[in-house]
Every structure is written in C-alpha cells, then in structure tokens.
Amino acid sequence: MDYENSKLVLASDQVESGAVRWRSPSNIALVKYWGKHGDQLAKNPSVSFTLDSAATDTTLSYCAKARTDEGVSVELYLDASRREDFEERTRIYFNRLLPIYPFLKQLDFKIETSNSFPHSAGIASSASGMSALALCLVDLENQFFGGLESGGFDMRKASYLSRLGSGSACRSVYGHAALWGTLGDIENSHEEYAISVADQLHDDFKGFHDDILIISAGEKSVSSRAGHGLMDTNHYADLRYGQAKRRCSEMMQVLSSGDVERFGELLESEALTLHALMMASSPPYLLLEPNTINAIRRVQQWRAETKHPLYFTLDAGPNLHLLYPKSIEEPVRSFVREELLAYCKDGQYIADRMGNGPDKLEVSE
Numbered sequence: 338m339d340y341e342n343s344k345l346v347l348a349s350d351q352v353e354s355g356a357v358r359w360r361s362p363s364n365i366a367l368v369k370y371w372g373k374h375g376d377q378l379a380k381n382p383s384v385s386f387t388l389d390s391a392a393t394d395t396t397l398s399y400c401a402k403a404r405t406d407e408g409v410s411v412e413l414y415l416d417a418s419r420r421e422d423f424e425e426r427t428r429i430y431f432n433r434l435l436p437i438y439p440f441l442k443q444l445d446f447k448i449e450t451s452n453s454f455p456h457s458a459g460i461a462s463s464a465s466g467m468s469a470l471a472l473c474l475v476d477l478e479n480q481f482f483g484g485l486e487s488g489g490f491d492m493r494k495a496s497y498l499s500r501l502g503s504g505s506a507c508r509s510v511y512g513h514a515a516l517w518g519t520l521g522d523i524e525n526s527h528e529e530y531a532i533s534v535a536d537q538l539h540d541d542f543k544g545f546h547d548d549i550l551i552i553s554a555g556e557k558s559v560s561s562r563a564g565h566g567l568m569d570t571n572h573y574a575d576l577r578y579g580q581a582k583r584r585c586s587e588m589m590q591v592l593s594s595g596d597v598e599r600f601g602e603l604l605e606s607e608a609l610t611l612h613a614l615m616m617a618s619s620p621p622y623l624l625l626e627p628n629t630i631n632a633i634r635r636v637q638q639w640r641a642e643t644k645h646p647l648y649f650t651l652d653a654g655p656n657l658h659l660l661y662p663k664s665i666e667e668p669v670r671s672f673v674r675e676e677l678l679a680y681c682k683d684g685q686y687i688a689d690r691m692g693n694g695p696d697k698l699e700v701s702e
C-alpha cells in the first residue's frame with residue numbers, strides 16, 4: 338500500500354481555520370502483537386475486540402501557519418493541560434507522515450485530547466489516542482481534498498496511519514473485532530493495516546464484556562515500546578511468531594464457530610505467554626503484581642465452581658481484563674464487587690464491553 342502523495346498541498350490562500358473531532362475506543366488483543374520490524378510492522382498477526390467506554394476524545398484544530406518555517410507546528414493539551422512530552426511524540430509522528438500528508442507542515446495545529454478513563458488507572462491509551470488522531474487526519478484530508486467523493490470514509494487509511502503511531506491502534510478504528518496482519522485463510526488481511534472481522538463473529542461473542550481490574554496504576558518499569566524491542570534478542574522469538582500465527586487462525590475459527598470454551602483457553606494462554614516472553618527476555622523483567630496472580634487464581638477457582646465462562650487476559654502490564662458473555666453479567670458483577678475489588682488499587686475497575694467503533698463528534702465551541 339502506498340499512500341505517499343505529493344499533491345496533497347494546500348494553496349496557501351485557501352486555508353480558513355477549523356477543527357475536526359473524533360472519539361476512538363481502546364481495544365483488547367485476544368492474540369497479542371509482541372515484536373515488530375521495519376516501519377511499525379508486526380512480527381505476527383493479532384486479533385482484538387474493540388472496547389466501548391474506554392476511549393479518547395480528540396479535537397484537532399488548525400489555522401494558517403503564523404511562521405514560515407519548514408517544520409510541523411503542534412501544541413497538545415491533555416485534559417486542558419499542555420503536555421510537551423506528548424507534543425514532541427506527535428511532532429515526530431507528523432514529520433513521518435509528511436510524504437503522505439505534505440499539508441501537515443503548512444498549518445499550525447492544536448490538539449485537545451482527553452481519555453474517558455482516569456489517568457490514575459494506568460491504562461495504556463496509545464491505541465485509542467493514536468487512532469483518534471489518525472481519524473482526525475483522514476477527516477482533514479477529506480475536508481481539504483474531497484476524499485469522500487471517491488467512496489466513503491477511508492477506514493483502511495485511518496488504520497494504516499494509526500499503525501504508524503502505535504501498532505495496536507490500527508485495530509481500534511473498527512467496531513466489534515479487528516484483525517491486523519496477513520492470515521492465509523482470511524481474505525483482504527494485510528500487514529500494513531487492520532481489517533474488520535465483525536461479520537465473522539458468532540452471536541455468542543456479540544456484546545462480550547471486558548471488566549478491567551486496575552491492580553496497579555504505577556508507571557511500568559519497561560514500556561511496550563522497549564518490550565517489543567527486547568523480542569529481537571529473545572531466544573523464543575521465532576517459535577513465538579509461529580505459534581501466534583497458528584493461534585490467530587484458530588482464534589478466527591473459534592470466533593465464528595462460537596466455541597467459547599476454546600476461546601477462553603486460547604485467551605488465557607496468550608496472556609500468560611506474553612508475560613512469559615517478558616520473563617524470558619534479556620534482561621528479564623516482570624510486570625505482574627502479586628494481586629494480578631491472586632485475582633487470576635480466584636477467577637480460575639470461581640469458573641471451576643460455577644461453570645460460568647469467565648476468562649482473563651492481560652496487556653503489557655499488571656491489570657487484569659475479564660472477558661465474558663453478556664448472559665453472565667449479573668453473577669460476574671457480584672463476584673467482581675464482592676471478591677475481586679479487594680485486589681484492585683483503591684477498588685478501581687472499569688466495566689467495559691465490545692463497542693461499535695469510533696464516532697465523529699461535533700466540535701464544541
């Protein structure tokens with residue numbers, strides 16, 4: 338896929354100031370992306386459920402550039418506070434996008450962003466944050482150059498641009514479920530962007546819940562970015578990439594057949610494999626907390642006692658995601674409240690579920 342386009346340049350007198358606004362959700366990987374190469378390409382395919390309430394709301398405002406220098410110009414506010422750390426990351430991102438969107442250096446940008454989940458929850462926001470920004474950019478392209486006339490909002494391009502910001506973000510632009518990476522048995526699957534696999538979901542997976550237990554909200558000792566890097570020297574890396582590809586194919590079959598039990602086995606094994614890879618890195622590291630393991634044990638016991646299909650997964654951190662069908666919402670909610678909140682930092686948890694994907698919002702005055 339080649340989105341480079343030197344023609345996307347504004348005639349300098351045509352620019353009026355304006356803004357676009359998108360809300361984009363987070364997603365939870367069922368089969369994990371862990372290890373990358375080239376320009377933000379994954380070493381293995383991954384598949385995820387798109388979440389609903391955990392999301393980022395981003396307004397991208399622009400006006401004619403005040404100074405005539407060559408660089409991109411971005412100010413970024415998170416919850417109304419200027420964040421120079423994110424600003425720098427966004428400037429680097431915009432610079433990388435210049436061959437695709439040369440107009441990015443013709444404008445002054447202001448980004449105002451906020452997350453629906455509390456900052457203290459320690460949840461990674463790169464998937465929702467980078468996808469919300471990429472959606473704003475594709476929207477701007479449409480406004481300036483009329484992309485919509487050639488057939489609707491280009492979610493593939495939004496996914497591609499999201500990927501360049503953060504790998505997992507490319508899966509957030511679709512509702513319900515998404516696949517990123519090439520799988521022989523899935524038509525149109527691609528390594529440069531994710532595709533929607535919502536139409537392949539069995540009814541039993543529709544509206545699946547994800548309750549996120551906030552076990553710890555502290556800064557992680559090793560970032561995801563560094564963790565991906567450590568896969569380059571991981572002794573088990575090649576075995577892992579083969580396994581992940583097979584699991585992705587099997588997960589796709591399971592999602593369409595409705596085999597919730599096998600789904601749970603694969604899901605939990607993926608979570609523990611991800612953390613086993615961290616423990617087997619050089620240098621090794623451990624992101625699980627004692628309460629992550631306490632909660633995992635209690636979930637496994639409860640499942641054995643009640644026979645309810647409640648399963649866990651993990652991101653690259655200590656917080657536990659509990660996935661389950663909506664049919665057992667009531668018993669799970671009571672179980673979480675009565676027993677699992679004791680393992681959470683200040684009793685924090687986020688009750689989320691599968692969502693419909695991003696929304697374009699009205700810009701507030």
Ligand code: DP6
Pocket residue numbers: 365366368369370371383461463502503504505506561562565611652653
């Ligand atoms: C464990 O997408 O955060 O959540 O591409 O460096 O931004 P970058 O990494 P990121 O990695 C996500 C890792 C994961 C698994 C997954 O979401 O597939």
